[in-house]
Amino acid sequence: MLYQYKALSRTGASLSGEMEAANRATVLEDLHQLGHFPIEVKELNGGPGKGRKSSSFFSGMPSSRQITLFTRELGMLLKAGLPLHQALVFLERDAESKSLGRLVGRIGNEIGSGKSLHEALEMQGDAFPLIYSKMVRVAEASGTLETVLERIAQGREKAQKLKSTALSEILYPCLLIVMAIAAVTVMLTFVVPRFKDMISNAGTQIPDQARFVIGASDWLLANWQYLLGGIAAVVLTIAVTWPKIRGEVQTLLLRVPFIGSIIQMNLTIRFCRTLGMLLENGVDLPAAMKLVSDVIGNKPAAAAIDQSYDALRKGRSFLDPLSQSGLFPPVLINMLRVGEETGSLASSLLHMAEVFEEKLERTVERTFTIFEPVIILLVSGIIAFIIVSILSAVISINDLAI
Known part of the structure; x- marks a missing residue:
């Protein structure tokens, strides 16, 4: 092959x-x-089906949370003095899912055939990220495997907790938006048409507000299939062209108020956490920077880190390109300069990751706490406008009859 x-x-x-x-x-x-x-x-x-497979429910691979749990438990068993192969046997037997049990069993088989742990992990596809296996490789060489596994588990747990917190904060506003769209659609497609004929046949002048609402209802009833088709076409186009437009979309989102600052803080946390863990576990700075660039998941940030990597290879400070990119806060750059000069770069990175994690949690909570009443007021205003517009037309008809 x-x-x-x-x-x-x-x-x-x-x-x-x-x-x-x-x-x-x-x-x-x-x-x-x-x-x-x-x-x-x-x-x-x-x-088909060969090579690295994504870790997902449909692929039969363990979830990210299960991998984190496996990492934590393996580190604890090794720290308790169990040999690696025996620890894997215990974890396979007590795995909380069949997919995790199969994965641990495959790792144990590779270990039994003479492979090292990092080689066994690299053979398991995307279940274990490349950074994970590289940190394990360095740990095996330095004899600190149990400590490094605990650090990996701790880092993954913090990242998953942050993701879970953000999703829980976003879920309610998204639900409000969906319910708002549904409520307005029901009003325009079922409620307004019931009053349309009565208002139109009354022979009176229809108020402008009512005319606008009736026009919107007529357009939606006449073109709903085209509207759905257009939405589907836009979604399909984005899905097909996403690899090409991802960088432009990510750059645009970074400029959006509120959302841009949240994305920037998330990038800062991922950069600090990943680079700090790599440096702390013995990976040299150039190799660590290259790995971070490959896994950061944001094209503008990856480009800035690549420029930083090139500067590092040419003997310059790797912090200047990061500062010039504008993607990372000045306080981070200043702290890392101090860490670089004092030889405590890894600890500085991990400290800043903790600081920005707390800041991101507060920012997400405050932002979506503000969004929720705004969405409710906006939806209430739209529905009230529709109701008042129709009622004003009905009342004008009754006044004429009197």
């Missing part, structure tokens, strides 16, 4: 190319033997 790879040399130079191998693990092993640090290995001509 043909595989495409990206790696870093011992000097920090970026390498890429293609390699024929029986499987992905062989490519990783060959790169390790050459002294390179693998960043990404993708199968180019594999058959």
